[in-house]
Structures are given as structure tokens and as C-alpha cells.
Amino acid sequence: MSLQAPRGTRDILAPDSARLRALVEAFASAAELAGYGQVVSPMFELIEVFRRVGEATDIVSKEMYQFRDPGDRHLALRPELTASLARAFVQHRPTLPWKAWYEGPQFRYEKPQAGRFRQFNQVGAELFGSDDPQADVEVIALAWRFCTGLGLRKLRLAVNSLGDRADREAYLAALAAYFEGRSAELSAQGRETLGRNPLRLLDSKRPEDRAVVASAPVIDDYWSEAAAAHFGAVLAGLEALGIPFERNQRLVRGLDYYRRTAFELASDALDGAQDAVGGGGRYDGLVADLGGPDTPGVGFALGVDRLLLACDAEGVFPAPSGAADVFVVDVTGGGEATLLAEELRRTGVRVQRAFDGRSMKAQMKAADRSGARWALLVGDDELADGVVSLRRMRGHEATASGESIQRQIPRAAVAAEVARLVAGSTGDGSTQ
RNA sequence: UUGACCGUAGCUCAGUUGGUUAGAGCGCCGGGUUGUGGUCCCGGAGGUCGGGGGUUCAAAUCCCCUCGGUCAACCCA
Numbered sequence: 001m002s003l004q005a006p007r008g009t010r011d012i013l014a015p016d017s018a019r020l021r022a023l024v025e026a027f028a029s030a031a032e033l034a035g036y037g038q039v040v041s042p043m044f045e046l047i048e049v050f051r052r053v054g055e056a057t058d059i060v061s062k063e064m065y066q067f068r069d070p071g072d073r074h075l076a077l078r079p080e081l082t083a084s085l086a087r088a089f090v091q092h093r094p095t096l097p098w099k100a101w102y103e104g105p106q107f108r109y110e111k112p113q114a115g116r117f118r119q120f121n122q123v124g125a126e127l128f129g130s131d132d133p134q135a136d137v138e139v140i141a142l143a144w145r146f147c148t149g150l151g152l153r154k155l156r157l158a159v160n161s162l163g164d165r166a167d168r169e170a171y172l173a174a175l176a177a178y179f180e181g182r183s184a185e186l187s188a189q190g191r192e193t194l195g196r197n198p199l200r201l202l203d204s205k206r207p208e209d210r211a212v213v214a215s216a217p218v219i220d221d222y223w224s225e226a227a228a229a230h231f232g233a234v235l236a237g238l239e240a241l242g243i244p245f246e247r248n249q250r251l252v253r254g255l256d257y258y259r260r261t262a263f264e265l266a267s268d269a270l271d272g273a274q275d276a277v278g279g280g281g282r283y284d285g286l287v288a289d290l291g292g293p294d295t296p297g298v299g300f301a302l303g304v305d306r307l308l309l310a311c312d313a314e315g316v317f318p319a320p321s322g323a324a325d326v327f328v329v330d331v332t333g334g335g336e337a338t339l340l341a342e343e344l345r346r347t348g349v350r351v352q353r354a355f356d357g358r359s360m361k362a363q364m365k366a367a368d369r370s371g372a373r374w375a376l377l378v379g380d381d382e383l384a385d386g387v388v389s390l391r392r393m394r395g396h397e398a399t400a401s402g403e404s405i406q407r408q409i410p411r412a413a414v415a416a417e418v419a420r421l422v423a424g425s426t427g428d429g430s431t432q
Numbered sequence: 433u434u435g436a437c438c439g440u441a442g443c444u445c446a447g448u449u450g451g452u453u454a455g456a457g458c459g460c461c462g463g464g465u466u467g468u469g470g471u472c473c474c475g476g477a478g479g480u481c482g483g484g485g486g487u488u489c490a491a492a493u494c495c496c497c498u499c500g501g502u503c504a505a506c507c508c509a
Binding site: 004062106108110111112115116120127191192205253276277278280303305307360366367375377383393395406 | 461464467469502
């Protein structure tokens with residue numbers, strides 16, 4: 001193979017692409033049900049947008065696709081969408097609260113693995129302009145409702161609070177001091193992490209580190225009264241809604257802008273290191289960091305590709321059927337098929353046909369495989385008599401009516417008759 | 433960025449002490465008499481053995497490089 005999709009990217013072909021679209025549509029309706037409106041933002045931004053929100057994180061420091069355009073602007077393909085949304089908020093200053101959802105590809109220069117791509121899709125939602133813990137609850141509930149609505153059952157919701165800015169800094173200092181004191185017990189890589197960001201050590205998977213982490217200071221002791229009250233209200237809200245969650249004192253998220261609430265959704269159906277399907281939290285300082293008025297916000301993003309992997313693993317959310325309603329078999333040259341197909345498609349019927357003047361046997365075979373419920377047969381006899389043979393395909397037998405497998409109908413009545421049949425059999429639209 | 437395993441027809445894979453025209457199943461195409469699908473039978477198309485270089489009389493098979501995939505670390509969706 002000579003040319004192929006760039007590393008970490010892929011083509012999503014027919015049944016899978018329909019499934020992806022169905023998932024996005026499911027998210028759209030869940031989000032809009034809760035009053036979130038879609039934002040379609042640019043695929044690339046001035047690099048400052050991302051630099052300002054996460055200079056210390058790998059995502060913006062070394063995983064960004066960046067380039068200069070012909071006008072010498074320094075741009076980056078978006079590695080995440082919360083920053084873009086915050087930028088859009090600052091630019092447009094919509095009335096509060098501003099509730100927005102989004103979907104689309106994002107780009108990170110990483111080594112690809114299963115469930116990790118250089119171009120990947122996320123869906124997400126953000127709520128700007130409210131401090132209310134009920135806002136956190138609404139956002140988490142939206143993520144939960146959507147995921148369980150897909151049919152996923154083996155989901156774990158982990159929640160934590162990182163406290164306010166001052167709490168977080170005090171905790172970070174205490175954590176650093178603690179780890180410094182026991183740095184001899186840490187793994188070599190753990191010591192490196194300590195130098196960069198002690199918080200990250202909390203979710204280390206190395207046994208040496210875990211032993212040290214086990215008796216590390218916990219964030220709870222550093223919460224301000226307000227932050228503690230906020231978190232308590234969030235947990236109470238989740239309980240009131242019957243959303244199961246587990247408190248994870250070690251949960252820290254990948255981006256540094258989180259304050260107070262942080263949460264993560266993981267799937268037990270996914271094995272390996274990539275079991276997180278999404279997460280989010282509160283980012284009360286983010287808008288200000290981007291030059292806007294001090295505005296609180298809370299939101300989340302879900303990895304579409306991983307969600308679909310999880311659906312595969314749980315055997316839920318199948319691809320929608322691409323089956324045709326009708327297959328036109330024309331052995332008179334194909335012109336009739338063109339006319340019939342177009343006529344029927346104009347009435348909203350899904351029509352498939354063959355090309356290249358293939359034999360009746362071959363066309364019937366294709367009709368069978370297309371999943372069509374009916375075949376319309378046009379041969380020399382039909383053409384001469386001004387009729388079309390309507391045949392019910394095997395596997396799509398009539399339910400109770402005593403209608404014959406095949407019958408002739410006048411050419412002029414085809415559209416009306418097929419429309420009637422299709423409308424009357426919307427039963428099993430999801431033949432897989 | 434580090435390490436491990438892997439890369440043969442559209443798909444899933446056989447094919448190692450290196451040796452004649454590289455195989456199977458599925459899929460695809462055609463046929464099994466006059467215009468009808470599944471199964472069955474027969475036939476056919478389709479492969480730079482990921483790519484490049486090297487060793488050798490001879491390489492899919494050995495060596496090096498490279499690209500790609502998978503897994504793990506790192507990081508994260």
C-alpha cells in the first residue's frame with residue numbers, strides 16, 4: 001500500500017460512520033433536552049488560547065499540532081474544546097448562564113494505541129456563569145444520562161474536589177513536601193513526576209509510588225469551608241438523583257484549570273490503560289485566564305471513540321441499519337431502474353439498484369444482500385405490459401396478510417403502492 | 433519519548449533446519465439451458481509476501497533501517 005491515512009488517524013466507513021453519527025445525535029438530543037445549545041467552533045485557534053490554559057500540561061506543551069499560516073499567524077489544531085468554548089464565551093459574552101454543547105474532532109500528537117488516536121472525537125457540554133453546585137449536578141447528570149442511555153451499564157463515576165485556587169496551592173505544597181521527604185522510596189519516574197507536578201503522582205500506577213501515595217496528605221484537609229460545602233452539595237445532589245458514584249480522593253484531571261469538582265467516567269468493559277471514557281469538572285478561573293470577566297464554569301467531555309468501544313464490549317448501541325426498503329431489478333437495460341428509483345426516492349423510500357446490466361440472478365442476489373424488503377422486477381414482459389412485478393423478499397414475509405410473494409402492479413401505481421407498504425411496515429427498521 | 437510483540441490476497445489466517453509457477457476459508461465475479469435470491473456443485477479474478485537495503489547460487493523465511501499496527505510505561509478521551 002502506497003498512500004494511507006496518517007498515523008493515528010483513520011477512515012470511518014459506512015456502518016461505523018452511521019453509528020458515530022447516531023451517537024452524536026443521541027448526545028445532541030440529550031444536551032438540548034437540558035437546554036444546551038450547540039456551538040460549532042473552529043478546528044484551529046491562535047495558539048495562545050491553549051497556552052494560557054495549560055502551559056504545564058503535556059497536552060499543550062508537547063502534544064499540539066501547531067503551524068504558521070501564510071499570514072504568519074501561530075495556530076494550533078485544537079487539542080481540547082473547553083478552551084475554545086471559553087474563548088468563544090469571552091468573545092461573544094452571551095447572557096448567563098450560557099449552556100453550550102459541542103462535538104467534533106480534536107488533535108493530539110501522541111503515540112496511537114487502541115482507543116487513542118491523533119485525531120479523535122469528543123462530545124461535551126459546558127455551563128458558564130454559575131457557582132451553584134446544582135449546576136455541577138446538572139452537568140454530571142447529563143453525562144450520566146447520556147451514557148446510560150446508550151445502554152452502557154458497566155460505568156463507574158468517580159468524583160473529587162480539588163478545592164479552590166488557594167486550597168489547591170496549599171495542598172500542592174503539602175503534597176510536594178511530603179513526597180520530597182520520601183522521595184527515596186519513589187520510583188525513578190515517580191521522582192521525575194514529582195519535579196513536574198506532584199499532583200500527577202497521585203494516580204501513578206507503579207507499586208513503589210502507590211505505597212508512598214497511600215499515606216499522602218488528602219485534599220479534604222485543605223478545602224476551604226466554601227469548597228467543602230460546595231462539594232457536599234454536589235454529592236447530595238447526585239444522591240438525590242440516584243446516580244451512583246464513588247469518591248476518589250486521588251482523582252486529578254489532565255488539564256490544570258480544574259477547581260473544586262472533578263469527575264471521571266470509566267468503563268469496566270474496557271480493559272487496558274484506556275478505560276476512561278470521559279470526565280470534566282469545574283474551572284472557575286479559566287475565563288479570567290483568557291482575559292474575560294471572572295466567570296465560573298463547569299463542564300465535561302466524553303471520548304466518542306472510547307464510548308463506542310465500550311458499547312462494543314457491552315454489546316449495546318448497534319449501528320443503525322443501512323438496509324434499503326426496495327431493490328429495483330431491471331433486466332431491460334437499466335433505464336427503468338433509473339426512473340423507478342428516482343420516483344420512489346422522491347417519496348422518501350430508500351431504494352437500491354444494480355448497474356452494468358447484470359443478470360437477473362446477480363441482481364436478485366444483490367437485492368437479497370441489500371436487506372431490501374421488496375424487489376421491483378422489470379423485464380421485457382413487464383415493460384411490454386406496462387406493469388412491474390413486486391416481490392416480497394425472503395426473510396421479510398408478510399405478517400398476517402395473505403398477500404402473495406409476488407404480484408404485478410400497474411407501472412403508474414408503483415409509487416403509491418410502495419409508499420403504502422413502506423409506511424405499513426415500519427416495524428423492524430433495525431435489521432442488523 | 434522508552435520497551436515488547438506483530439505486518440502474507442478485500443477480510444481472518446496457514447506457509448521456519450532459506451530451495452521449483454506463494455496456499456486455505458470467507459468475500460467478490462461467472463456458470464449449473466429458456467427472466468428470480470439462501471444452501472449445494474463447478475469455474476474464475478485477485479498478492480510489489482508493508483517498504484528499502486544487505487547476506488546467499490537461492491529469502492515470505494536470516495540481518496539492518498524504515499513505515500504501520502497492537503500492548504505497556506508516560507500521558508490521557
